[in-house]
Amino acid sequence: MDEVKVVVAHSERATLRVGDVFLKVDADQARIDVEVEAMALAPVPTPKVLWRKPSVLAIAAVPGTVLGRLGEPSTASPAAWAAAGAAIRKLHDAPLPPWPGRRLDELVAELDGECEWLVANGVLPADLVTRNRQVAEAALRPWTPVFTHGDLQIAHVFVDGDEITGIIDWSEASQGDALYDLATLTLGHEEHLGDVVAGYGTDVDLDVIRAWWSLRSLLGVRWLAEHGFDPTAPGCEVDVLRSRM
Template sequence: MADVPEIEIVVAHRERTTLRVGDVFLKVDSDQARLDVEVEAMALAPLPTPEVLWREPPALALAAVPGTALGRLGEPSTASSAAWAAAGAAVRVLHDAPLPPWHGPGTDELASRLDVECEWLVTNDVLPTDLVTRNRRIAETALRPWTPVFTHGDLQVSHVFVDGDEVTGVIDWSEAARGDALFDLAMLTLGHQEHLDDVLAGYGTDVDLDVIRGWWSLRSLTAARWLVEHGFDPSSPGCEFDVLRAAR
């Protein structure tokens, strides 16, 4: 039995569990719609994505992508500036692709979510009122009309894999949809603001930096309760609460 690979728990919470067994990732999801989106988005995306090995609801088996994650939230990235620029170029390829047939949340839904989550943060004394108020004002900058593009929707730095200066895979497509291009760029650089210039150099188009900052604040405010309730710690160094404290 010495050659049998160990089972690694990659992530586990009430909505989804992801296990790794050797070079296979097994996702078990309570919401089959998320897996439907993930499979279809990977088929449509013009980027390297995990190979679907098999699917038997509620499980999806995916092959590991080569390379290593571009970084981790809360940890310094060891990837080169060229690798970050390559990630920006990959995002541009995705945004230039034909739109998927389904839509992500619009500004009204996002504004409503922002109201609810800011109230929860203040009512439960999770964060100081002035910090929430300041970041809410910054977050509202992101709530403006945008031209929809094919967005990944959850483009955390740990979801982009590189080998040297080349992007080798992008994972976790369950939030993919028509959305705001600047949200993907903000998610990729959340907690890694020092690499924003590299990403934008690869992306190749001028963007509104105030909107990027708005998405950093909006994401951090609206994700906090979910993170806490699912066993994650947004107060860890370099994570969401530090992003909010650094916002100007």
């Protein structure tokens, strides 16, 4: 009998693996609904939906291995990173999903609130927060919305050799900024940014991508700490913030 493996678990959601089946349990049914619809619309490889019931989604495992993990060197080839960039471009060129994404004013308010909290509670030095808030400003501009994955961290992209075999975890998909997806994929792996951009196949504003690195990291520190993750681990969010100094 296959054993049950806890892939991730916190107060909002949990993912279990039994053999080649993943069970995603989510306190927010809307996230499951978005995930299923986004996978159906996305023109890139996604997991097969086996069944769904209220608060639970069963999907098949995708072949291959993850592109990498935050805080660890990636063993994937430059061609695999370029293939990821090409897949993202295909997604961004697809018709928009019918639901909107986060508004710019909401994002600004959330960022300012998090920066204030990080300093007021002594979580991060004030100069570190201030510098990264300045860097993040470049991302806070109007963008032309595209179909974004919304949480395109490298552990959500699977490869076999130089080919993309699947992209998982679509619950944050929406209309959004194309450069946010590119930044999320390359967060903590700046050495592969050139490969991703080459595969993406068009000019991108690298300063905006770097701004999203700062912004995503500033927004993530408290959430990660409160949900049992360590943003201070080597190569992770706090190191990303320090690299902007």
